[in-house]
Amino acid sequence: MGLGLLASRALRSSRILRSPSNGGPTYFLRTIVSTPELNNADAAAAVQGNPPPPPDLPKRNPVGGARVHFPNPDDAIEVFVDGYPVKIPKGMTVLQACEIAGVDIPRFCYHNRLSIAGNCRMCLVEVEKSPKPVASCAMPALPGMKIKTDTPIAKKAREGVMEFLLMNHPLDCPICDQGGECDLQDQSMAFGSDRGRFTEMKRSVVDKNLGPLVKTVMTRCIQCTRCVRFASEVAGVEDLGMLGRGSGEEIGTYVEKLMTSELSGNVIDICPVGALTSKPFAFKARNWELKGTESIDVTDAVGSNIRIDSRGPEVMRVVPRLNEDINEEWISDKTRFFYDGLKRQRLNDPMIRGADGRFKAVSWRDALAIVAEVMHQIKPEEIVGVAGKLSDAESMMALKDLLNKMGSNNIFCEGNGMHPNADLRSGYIMNTSISGLEKADAFLLVGTQPRVEAAMVNARIHKTVKATHAKVGYVGPAADFNYDHQHLGTGPQTLVEIAEGRHPFSSALKNAKNPVIIVGAGVFDREDKDAVFAAVDTIAKNNNVVRPDWNGLNVLLLNAAQAAALDLGLVPESDKCIDSAKFVYLMGADDVNLDKLPDDAFVVYQGHHGDRGVYRANVILPASAFTEKEGTYENTEGCAQITLPAVPTVGDARDDWKIIRALSEVAGVRLPYDSLGAIRSRIRTVAPNLLEVDERQPATFSTSLRPEVSQKVSSTPFTPAVENFYMTDAITRASKIMAQCSALLKK
Amino acid sequence: MASVVRGIFKSIKEKGIGNFVRELREEGYVSCLADGNLLQTKIHNIGATLVGVDKFGNKYYEKLGDTQYGRHRWVEYAQKDRYNASQVPPEWHGWLHYITDHTGDELLLLKPKRYGLEHKENFSGEGDEYIYHSKGHTLNPGQRDWTRYQSWQPAKKE
Numbered sequence: 001m002g003l004g005l006l007a008s009r010a011l012r013s014s015r016i017l018r019s020p021s022n023g024g025p026t027y028f029l030r031t032i033v034s035t036p037e038l039n040n041a042d043a044a045a046a047v048q049g050n051p052p053p054p055p056d057l058p059k060r061n062p063v064g065g066a067r068v069h070f071p072n073p074d075d076a077i078e079v080f081v082d083g084y085p086v087k088i089p090k091g092m093t094v095l096q097a098c099e100i101a102g103v104d105i106p107r108f109c110y111h112n113r114l115s116i117a118g119n120c121r122m123c124l125v126e127v128e129k130s131p132k133p134v135a136s137c138a139m140p141a142l143p144g145m146k147i148k149t150d151t152p153i154a155k156k157a158r159e160g161v162m163e164f165l166l167m168n169h170p171l172d173c174p175i176c177d178q179g180g181e182c183d184l185q186d187q188s189m190a191f192g193s194d195r196g197r198f199t200e201m202k203r204s205v206v207d208k209n210l211g212p213l214v215k216t217v218m219t220r221c222i223q224c225t226r227c228v229r230f231a232s233e234v235a236g237v238e239d240l241g242m243l244g245r246g247s248g249e250e251i252g253t254y255v256e257k258l259m260t261s262e263l264s265g266n267v268i269d270i271c272p273v274g275a276l277t278s279k280p281f282a283f284k285a286r287n288w289e290l291k292g293t294e295s296i297d298v299t300d301a302v303g304s305n306i307r308i309d310s311r312g313p314e315v316m317r318v319v320p321r322l323n324e325d326i327n328e329e330w331i332s333d334k335t336r337f338f339y340d341g342l343k344r345q346r347l348n349d350p351m352i353r354g355a356d357g358r359f360k361a362v363s364w365r366d367a368l369a370i371v372a373e374v375m376h377q378i379k380p381e382e383i384v385g386v387a388g389k390l391s392d393a394e395s396m397m398a399l400k401d402l403l404n405k406m407g408s409n410n411i412f413c414e415g416n417g418m419h420p421n422a423d424l425r426s427g428y429i430m431n432t433s434i435s436g437l438e439k440a441d442a443f444l445l446v447g448t449q450p451r452v453e454a455a456m457v458n459a460r461i462h463k464t465v466k467a468t469h470a471k472v473g474y475v476g477p478a479a480d481f482n483y484d485h486q487h488l489g490t491g492p493q494t495l496v497e498i499a500e501g502r503h504p505f506s507s508a509l510k511n512a513k514n515p516v517i518i519v520g521a522g523v524f525d526r527e528d529k530d531a532v533f534a535a536v537d538t539i540a541k542n543n544n545v546v547r548p549d550w551n552g553l554n555v556l557l558l559n560a561a562q563a564a565a566l567d568l569g570l571v572p573e574s575d576k577c578i579d580s581a582k583f584v585y586l587m588g589a590d591d592v593n594l595d596k597l598p599d600d601a602f603v604v605y606q607g608h609h610g611d612r613g614v615y616r617a618n619v620i621l622p623a624s625a626f627t628e629k630e631g632t633y634e635n636t637e638g639c640a641q642i643t644l645p646a647v648p649t650v651g652d653a654r655d656d657w658k659i660i661r662a663l664s665e666v667a668g669v670r671l672p673y674d675s676l677g678a679i680r681s682r683i684r685t686v687a688p689n690l691l692e693v694d695e696r697q698p699a700t701f702s703t704s705l706r707p708e709v710s711q712k713v714s715s716t717p718f719t720p721a722v723e724n725f726y727m728t729d730a731i732t733r734a735s736k737i738m739a740q741c742s743a744l745l746k747k
Numbered sequence: 748m749a750s751v752v753r754g755i756f757k758s759i760k761e762k763g764i765g766n767f768v769r770e771l772r773e774e775g776y777v778s779c780l781a782d783g784n785l786l787q788t789k790i791h792n793i794g795a796t797l798v799g800v801d802k803f804g805n806k807y808y809e810k811l812g813d814t815q816y817g818r819h820r821w822v823e824y825a826q827k828d829r830y831n832a833s834q835v836p837p838e839w840h841g842w843l844h845y846i847t848d849h850t851g852d853e854l855l856l857l858k859p860k861r862y863g864l865e866h867k868e869n870f871s872g873e874g875d876e877y878i879y880h881s882k883g884h885t886l887n888p889g890q891r892d893w894t895r896y897q898s899w900q901p902a903k904k905e
Contacts, residue, residue: 313895342896343895344896344897345897346898346899348896348898358901359901609899610901650896650898651898
């Protein structure tokens, strides 16, 4: 007879002797815990009853290296976590106190950006003088509270909760996409029991159709309601809800309905189990096969921080990266799901259009020789360069230098209009900063629909409106908002009314402490843009929008390249340059209007996708996409960030700046840089703020320095700047998932 | 011996001398004069039963009775000049090596229709184009396309 068996026999007999036997026979007690003292809560409590050892414990650090912020130093209270004293601000929960003490409490329903639900019970801890274990996520910490996270009672409570959760959870981890990054998997390994007592049939739930992005396997759902809270609190759509009670409880949309939010992909990240997973990523890869590259999103001007997960030469998925100042921990659906566009319609060989109008693949040497030859035959003022909306700062710098060396100064970035004002940086960036929007209490949106132009900025506005009931006034075409707003008018006339104080909303702006005005970049393309900006400046002056401690005058840009292009001074010499151009260099520019271009003009298209720009091109030079190169992008709030190459380039493609550098050599106007570092030192002489990576550089001068304009606003109403949220640039237009989204979700 | 000579004369009479000589060459009676292995097989064949012929033309003989056990099954290869053991297809291999008593013709009925590959003899030393290359090998003509992107096709001009 082994020692273990002996011990268990002794244990069982002693239990029978001790148990009070309340009527029922207690001769068979099956233990599910392996540590014997846990079988008896009283005994366990008695063991713990001893005075705790004095806190000579080593210094502990908060979970994830978080810093504690005390809004008011007087409100600090002290609690003890496992005997270790920590100082926390008043109003924190027990779970947050434990995190600051460096103890990670297991949780499913608690998420620090969502409201507290307290329904999963996984975070149970023992609190001294409390008769039962308490749910730490919902319990406010009180002064002197003695929290115990490692006692047998807490352990047993977690084991019990885990057993209940696993009761109805399917055992399909091998075919589950969450496998490897599943909270339930990890926590059942760490805190669960090694066996269950459930022998009945498991519950099964019908899967819901939430659209083309989110795949549901509702049987796996543990009813943490994170997705429900996310949809209503962050995404601002009341699409999801909880139906039924008890074992009939399910998450659903009540009526058959797709989830129509531009942030719906984030429920994939917050779902702690595999109930909500990514539909395009389903069964494609395991997370441990993927290589993560920390990069920047370029599909809009927000510059969300993303991690590009790749396997070999393929981008497998895109997930958000935490950046409190820009995207918190969310990203828009476009950012998350456009990646399949990177694999379609790629330009992989240099091509020249022959006499018969067909493209023929040639070598780089031939392609560059032809471009250089044509470039020299054309008068300098007839050379035009257009930077695309996905261009990085380095290649725009190189293109501008090349054209200047050729004698032309006609270079611009699409989306900035033909006569942009690049003199005052405050006139085209978001001066309040994205995180600064949270302090605002009144918004005036001029010709911008942030929900489709910059979904993450919209999420901030939604957060602010939800928290402070800030008033939102909107001037522009009828648009979809997910928060309360007043539609003030459709044209710039309304702005003049507000500026003159004749409009009812002007009093709301006047009474606001931190008013914010956001002008959409679609205004740049208007004829009367200076008058519109003058009206906005007047509103700002009348309502004290720009103060030393507050700058509420913003421009919301549309494209990733815009801010850097204006910083680098990509301003065309004449606004009619396209009409008289004989040589056009399109660097990824697909949306520039080439209707007026003369038929005999020679067009070079340098880019990564065979999109609109290619069809007019005479020579195609294949370039790398942003996932394949290192490049600086400045977002709409003036924060420069760097993308990193995650996958190799396709075919014979090269980095944008390298192509221009090679072309300059062939054309005999050699650019003086051979590396990214050298280009950046060139950028330092033009726009040094682009080198301050990951740090927002506020504008130095305010827009009040703008010259007076005599222009009058026209009566043309504002037009939507983005027609289709899901398809805005060459990559997203090539994406099948985005095409599916725009077919199904765009009403 | 006399019966052999009589048989020869009989077939010369039936087929004519030209056909007889050609058949003699095809059946290897000419090359066996220089090839001892083949000659021994031919001598062995006298009085043995022909069990079957596979799809390549290899003949399988068996002689029970006065033959030493373990040497009572053998093959006469179809090719008389260049023969080696890898020319025996898998269905006959078992019978030939006393693994089974089922002949190749019987075992052929068990061969799966859909994914069973044709037997190929070992072409080592015969040149790269004959040698088996795995599906990832550069020299495999049916190599997989590992391109993970779809390139833009200029033919799709509007």
